[in-house]
Amino acid sequence: MKLRIFTEPQQGANYDTLLTVAKTAEQLEFDAFFRSDHYLAMGDSDGLPGPTDAWITLAGLARDTERIRLGTLVTAATFRLPGPLAIQVAQVDQMSGGRVELGLGSGWFAEEHAAYGIPFPADKFARLAEQLAIITGLWSTKLGDTFDFDGKYYRLVDSPALPKPVQDPIPVVIGGTGATRTPALAAEYATEFNMPFASAEDSARQFERVRAAARARGRRPEDLVYSNALVACVGANDADVARRAEAIGRDVAELKANGLAGSPAEVVDKIGAYAAAGTSRIYLQILDLHDLAHLELIASEVRSQL
Structure with a gap:
């Protein structure tokens, strides 16, 4: 089981805060540092000092870290055209020495689109499918060849399909709860x-849908990684758990029901249930980015037992 750190900077974090968390995660030997790709705070947060762009952030981290993998969970296909996005991700992969992963989704938060003048079309899923075809097609085109695409939403003609990423291929993360189209796209x-x-139970059912879709496409289901994103709130004792839950505005009982919360032993047991469901990687959603002791506790008392 691999543990990754997953942050939500739209709730209020500048680059220096994210760099501190990423470097701490690297020093503690977590598997990766990921961030969401949003431009508007959610819930009661005022979002100060304001949003940071996901791929500008990752470009900075590519140069300011050394080993940890970097990515988005997930970039919205509504935010960027597929050709420029393929260039951005390939360039950040080069800047990091081959440590980037692209999580890509259709986009869902209508309010942030309205707030920053981003179109929010009704046919987002169909656009996502074309974006994935274009981005992976550009990266896989052989040097010296060109790439063409004639879709309903996007058209590329004689693209040189440059630059090339270091990784071949760059890992692509797709997720969601849809029963048919999402597994097929994955x-x-x-x-x-x-x-x-x-939950572990719902995850097991969705993983099996993805496996069935993979078999239908002639892929080996075991060639895919199956992962979860879950909020983390771990404490050495009940008081620590309560303090951390209060800091992120959540209820302890709700966190224990829906996330990875409680003592290290409780969290290890719950991770075991996800492992039994087929999970081999967990993104720990860390909502208090200033509580670095939280990461240290998870590394020393949770990850060490996996």
Whole structure:
């Protein structure tokens, strides 16, 4: 079981804060540092000092870290055109020496689109499918060849398909709860399928749908990584858990029901249930980015037991 750190900077974090968390995660030997890709705070947060762009952030981290893998969970296909996004991700992969992963989704938060003038079309899923075809097609085109695409939403003509990433291929993460289209899209394009904020039981059912879709496409289901994203709130004792829950505005009982919360022993047991469901990677959603002791506790008392 691999543990990754997953942050939500739209709730209020500048680059220096994210760099501190990423470097701490690297020093503690977590598997990766990921961030969401949002432009508007959610819930009661005022979002100060304001949003940071996911791929500008990752470009900075590519140069300011050395070993830890970097990625998005997930970039919204509505935010960027597929050609420029393929260039951005390939460039950050080069800047990091081959440590980047692209999580890509259709986009869902209508309010942030309205707030920053981003179109929010009704046919987002169909656009996502074309974006995945274009991005992976550009990266896989051989040097010296050109790439063409004639879709309903996007058209590329004689693209030189440059630059090339270091990794071949860059890992692509696709996730979601849809019963039919999402597993099919993951089976066609994904390196990893992620189930966000779901129980072990629901995850097991969705993983099996993805496996079935992979088999239908002639892929080996075991070639995909199956992962979960879950909020983390771990404490050495009940008082620590309560303090950390209060700091992020959540109820302890709710966190224990829906996330990875409680003592290290409780969290290890719950991770075991996800492992039994087929999970081999967990993204720990860390909502208090200033509580670095939380990461240290998870590394020393949770990850060490996995």
